[in-house]
Amino acid sequence: MTMWVCGEVLVDLIPQPGSAERVGVIGGGPENTAIALARLGHRVEFIDGISSDKWGIAAKAELDADGVGTRFCKFSDKPTCQAIVTLDENGSASYEFVIDGTATFDFQRDWLPDPYKHKPTLLHIGTLVTAIEPGASVLFDWALEVSELAPIIFDPNIRPAVIPDRDLYRKQVEKWVGISSVVKVSEDDIAWLYPDRNDIEVAKEWVAGDVSLVVITRGANGLVGITKTGVYTVPGFKVEVVDTIGAGDTVGAVIAEAVNQFGLDELDDGALLVSMEKAARAAAITCTRKGANPPTSRELNLD
Secondary structure (H helix, E strand, C coil): CCEEEECCCEEEEEECCCCCCEEEEEECHHHHHHHHHHHCCCCEEEECEEECCHHHHHHHHHHHHCCCECCCCEEECCCCCEEEEEECCCCCEEEEEECCCCHHHCCCCCCCCCHHHHCCCEEEEEHHHHCCCCHHHHHHHHHHHHHCCCCEEEECCCCCCCCCCHHHHHHHHHHHHCCCCEEEEEHHHHHHHCCCCCHHHHHHHHHHCCCCEEEEECHHHCEEEEECCEEEEECCCCCCCCCCCCHHHHHHHHHHHHHHHHCCCCCCHHHHHHHHHHHHHHHHHHHCCCCCCCCCHHHHHHC
16 A cells, blocks of 8 residues: 655755855755655655756755655756745745656656556645646646546645736646645645635635545645534644744645545545544644744654
């Protein structure tokens, strides 16, 4: 029973307090989610292009250290994508990306794994690989095949610095929502995509289609889950925030775990509230650490 996580692994170049220097830390939302799932005790295969440069070697070592499978990755000499991070006074991160010509976005159908052969239990996919062409279209056609066998969990993880055209970005997101069973999205994502709309109403529209569950992250204010039967809310946990890098990705991992454990039909009411509470706790722990460093299952049980 193996879950697939597809999307970018890259290097976050993080500023240091009182210094003009930046430290390279391996990251990328999907890679963070894959590691978070592995730390929760699940079998995970990660799917992306990985470079042979120093950052790619470090990424492979990091994935290996947490037991994330990389047999479906494509290894090449193209460089690793860089994300230049800026932190505001609250520790919230914004990003500027160096994407063109990187191994990170080198998607081709001939190396992507055959879902009919390997039969994953679910596919978690998102961030820039679902928005940046031509790879996004390659992945969409492939994900359509996966969706015939397993649920798709989509995390748009909006990055306006890469695609400032709101209409274009919205079109890409709605395309992926249309084939997804679950959407994990932040309130900031929805606010940017739909600046004049309420996030719950947007989520209800998605659920009125084929989406079974939308989970909206609201930072310190917790999570909201929207299904066809109602709207469910859990509060956030008060912690001393170091930064928020990887917090939303950790939530995505716990929601993927819940889909795997309960199934889409049963992930409602009590099961959903329990899962979202666990996701909020896991995200809070991640926020107490520098960079994307999700908790293990043992740490969550001790919390």
